[in-house]
Amino acid sequence: MSSAIRRICGAAAAGSKTDWLGGAALALVLAGGAPLAAQQRQTDDDLRALIPDAALKDPEGWAKAQAAKKPVAKEGASDAPASPVAAAAPSADLAALIPDSPMDAIAGLDLPWPEPGKEEATIPMPAALAAQEDGEMLAAAMERVPPPGAARLAARNPADAKAQGKEQERETTLASGRARLVWPADAAAMPEREAFERRFRDLSALQGLGAHDADAVAQLVVRGSSDRKLLEKLLKVYGYYDGEVTQSLIGPNPGADGTPESGAAGAAAPPTGVRFDMDPGARYHIGAITTGRLEDTGKDAARLRAALAIKTGDPLDMDAITAGTNDLAKALGEAGYPFAKVPPASLTIDHARDEGDVDVAVEPGGQYRYGAITSALPRVMSPNHLGDIARFKPGQVWNQKDVEDLRRAVLATGLVAGVNVTPRETAPPHDGQPGVVALDVAMSRAPVHTIAGEIGYDTGQGARVGASWENRNLFPPEGSLKLRGVVGTNEQLAGATFRRANFLGRDRQLTVDLYATNTTLVSYAARKVAFATSYERLTNLLFQKPWTWSMGLEVEASEEREGVPSGVTTGRILYITTALPLRAGIDSTDNLLDPTKGHRASLRISPEQSWARETQSRYARIQADASFYRSFDKVVLASRVRLGTMPGSDIDYVAPSRRFYAGGGASIRGYGYNLVGPRNALGEPRGGRSLYEFSIEARVNTHFFGGALQLVPFLDAGGVEAGTVPKFNDWRYGAGLGIRYRTGFGPIRIDAGTPLNPRAGDSRIGVYVALGQAF
Incomplete structure (x- = not known):
């Protein structure tokens, strides 16, 4: 109906024969509906008298009936407007008021009139209005x-x-x-x-x-x-x-x-x-700095104030202020103030002088020394044992860093699920002397039993199924007993291991191991009963040590032979061997399982004595290892060298299981386990008395799996010789490609290598799966 009303208005503007009063009345009629019926009772009586009752009841029907009664105006008819009374009469010319009738042209109006139902398509809405309708x-x-055309103007100028x-x-x-x-x-x-x-x-x-x-x-x-x-x-x-x-x-x-550029249908x-x-405007600077009661720390005040690391006149930087506040809190904790309070800095901005005044309301709380250590679970970890683990002694000045170190060390034992170390004042500061605080160590128990299993297959060592049971605190504190067994195609083993962690010092471990094993490999076959004990300084993921060492004692009784039982080789020989292995290592890498920079080096010397073939022999096994790591953007270049020698006895008096071998996933990849080195008359490996290995690989980071996947091309080389001083004349080379999937506990390694100069019997490809990098 809105279209009809617009046509009425247009007709009036064009000088239609319908006069203005008739047009107005008819517009009200054509609007129709209940609202108009309600309004017509309030209409002026004179206007209401002009509207016939039939028009009120049926506006459209009345309009069509009137149009049918009046003939269409002929060409040349007068365009003079009729009087209002005549326009209201039933005989008025209403042809121009029919909704579908065409309209006369209007001077000065060059826009096309909208077609019914297609108004938006006929007249495109201005872009600004369209944008408003779209929100x-x-x-x-x-x-x-x-x-439009701005780019063209810029191009011209x-x-x-x-x-x-x-x-x-x-x-x-x-x-x-x-x-x-x-x-x-x-x-x-x-x-x-x-x-x-x-x-x-x-x-x-x-x-x-x-x-x-x-x-x-x-x-x-x-x-x-x-x-x-x-x-x-x-x-x-x-x-x-x-x-x-x-x-x-x-x-x-x-x-x-x-x-x-335009959108659809030519729209913007x-x-x-x-x-x-x-x-940005002008940058403000730091004005006055106040630090609460920091001066109460006396001779420590200047050093502690320096930890705040901000001064008047510095550019106003909230990051620097926050970092300085945190450093101040840390410095107070490391200087013997366990109860210090350092709230976030407050800032007062003065726009008149473009400065901000900083206030850190420090409450030092007094200086203290260590007192006694108490344990909430003395049967799990006694106070004396906690004192052995701690890196501080009673009477030393409190240091929050050492207290946090104790908390992490207790967690590292695996005997507790949570630890909270709380200082408790036992003597307040007096006469300028520090007070004394006791350390209350609250712990929650963790399960102490562990049952583990393993299953796997290796082309060199065959199928293997293993299981173990362990009580990590059977002999408190931190005395564990582990029982283990292996059943496989090439190995069977049963053993018991006792360990005492943090024994006679922090991160030191005593281990006693008793086991029996039967091993059948391509390189040798051995039935063995062994006893081994060691005392060592450990490194681990939580506390990676730059220096490690170990010393031990080994006693073995074994029946061994070179190669697999073939029916041709000689029978087994009884060997009784004792050894005193010593090892020292240095580690400057950034990660124990996945290093990206730094180096590692270790030296192992094991004086040994053997009884075999009714002959007593003495010799030494000496092995040196070194590895180097360097990062280049997305690539880590890693290299390794290993050298070994066994001076002393003839090789026939050394048990085959204690000789040098090469080949395998941690040696020369591409070759089978222990298959590189001298061979006997039957072509079976017999080991040697000197060893040399070199490896290089590029660990290339990728974007796959969120950056967790690495591609690792590698090249390995090395050999084993019968003499104690290698002549480097029996090199074996292996090359291949590996992948690493890095997890939170270390990378999972899969390497596939092939020998570049294989001998008879060597496989064309070797696949190795393990946890951690190859070196």
Whole structure:
């Protein structure tokens, strides 16, 4: 009906024969419906008298009936308007008021009249109004879309193009192109720009806007407003308290002809992002600095104040202030103040002098020394044992770093699930002397029993199934007993191991092992009963040590032979061997299981004595290992060297299981386990008295599985010789490719290698699976 009303108004404007009063009356009639019926009772009586009752009951029917009664005007008829009374009469010319009738042309109006039902398609709505209907009304006032042809104007004017290029140099596009930060032309206006943008990138709301939301203007506006507030906060973090951030929408990119690209059906393309014009303004500086009662620390005050690391006149940087406050709290804890309170710094901004005053309300709480250690679970870990683990002694000045170290060491035992170390005052400070605090160690029990199993297969060692049971605190404190067994095609084993952790000192372990084994390998076959004990300084994932050492005693009685039982080789020979193995190592790497830089080196010397073939022999097994690691961007280059010698006895008086061998996943990959070295007359490996191995590999990080996957090409080389001094004339080479999947407990390693100069009997490929890197 709205179309009909517009036609009525148009007809009146064009000088239709229908007079203005008749048009008005008929417009009210054609509006129809209950609202008009309700309003007509309030209409002026004179106007109501002009409207026939039939028109009120059926407006459209009445209008059509009147039109049918009146013939269409002939050409040349007078266009003079009729009187209002005549227009209201039933005989009035109503042909122009029929909804579907054409309208006369209107001078000065060149827009096409809308077709019924197709108004929006006939007359395109202006872009600004369309944007408002799509929810862009909030952003329309601040939108800075370049006008059409701006790119062409810049191209025509070299000076403008140069200025535009200069502006581009100070812009940074972030959030996948959704955010554009435009900085002042002077790049030195904000030296913290890189750190600022990195933090904005991590916190930006526009960063989370998905590709499918690219046309969601409302999302751009809302997220852009959130990012503008974020930018204003970040400016204050770096001391720009007068900074301003202006937000505007980014228009579409210019097309080939220099005009903005258009959307569907020729409509203007929607904004693609948000532009932030940055005006940091002057940077504020630190004014007065107050530190509460820090002066109560006396001679320690100057050193503690230096830990705050900020001074009057420094640029106002909340990161530096927060870091300084944390360093001050740490310094107080390490200087003997267990009850010190260091609240977050408060800041008072003075805009008149462009400064901010910093107040850190320190409460030192007094200096203390260590007293006694108490244990909440003395049967699990006694106070004396906690004292052995601790790196401090009673009477020393409190140091929070050592207390935290004790807490981690107790957790590392595996006997407790949680630890909390709380200082308790037993004597207050007096006469300038520190007080005394006891350490209450609260612990929650952890399960002490462990049942483990393993199953696997190796081409060199066959199928293998193993199981073990362990009580980690059967002999408190930290005395464990482990029973283990292995059933396999090439190995059977039963054994018992006793360990006492943190024995006679921190990170020192006593181990006693008794076992019996039957092993059948390609290189040798041995039935053995052995006793071994060692005392060593351990390294582990929580406390990786730069220096480690071990000393021990080994006694073995074994029946062994070279090679597998073939029916041709000689029978087994009884060997009784005693050894005193000594080892020392150094480690400067950054990770125990997956190093990326640093080096490792170790030396093992084991004087041994053997009884075999009614002959007593003495010899020594000496082995040196070194590995080096260096990181190059996404590649870690790792190399390894191993040298060994066995001076003293002839090789026939050394048990085959104690000779040098090479080949396998931790040696020369591509060759089978222990298959590199001298062979006997039947072609079976018999081991040697000298060893040399060299390896190099590149651990290449990839983007697969979130960066957890590495590709590792490698090259190994080495050999074993019968003499004590190698002549390096029997090199074997192996090469291949491995993958590493890095987990929280270390990388899982899968290597596939092939021998480059194989001998008869060597496989063409070897596959090795293990936990941790090859070296």
